[in-house]
Structure formats: C-alpha cells, structure tokens
Amino acid sequence: ATAVATASVVTPASAYSSLSLQCGYNETQYDAIYLHCGNPNVSVEIEVSYPSRPNYKFCTSYITPYRYYLGSASAVNHAWFNGVICGVK
DSSP, X not given: OOOOOOTTOEEETTTTTTSOOOSEEXXXXXXXXXXXXXXXXXXXXXXXXETTEEEEEEXXXXXXXXXXXXXEGGGOOEEEEEEXXXXXO
C-alpha cells in the first residue's frame, strides 16, 4: 500500500525560503509543494492527484502565502487550484 500524506500540513512561507518557488504546484528534488498565493481573506480549494487518490481536495488557510507539503515528489502527480472558494474571512 502506498502511504499518502495529507496536504493539510502547512508550513510558513519562511520554510523552503532558500528555494525559488512560484505560486501553484512545485517540486523540489524530494518534495511536492503547493504555494498558495493570493488574497489572504479567501480560502480556496486545492485538488491533488496522488496515484492512489487522484481527487484529494483540501481548503487553504486564510493566511497567505503558505506552502503546503503534499508528500514526496515521487508520490504526487500534480496539484492545482480548482476554482472553488471555500470561504471568505
């Protein structure tokens, strides 16, 4: 069985600070990361495609920018903002 990390693990923007990450899906040599940028008063839904769980969804926190650790780069296919607004602060 493949272990799937939940994307709810949030790291402050200072984590991975030595990396030049763009908003959206990023891969480092080892990690898959989603960088949520945008209005800090809006929580959005991010969809993650894991091989064993292709339609995993989670809502971002209201504090941006935040980097969401999605799992090992080899265990994540891709992640994207799917257009769903979870809430407005």
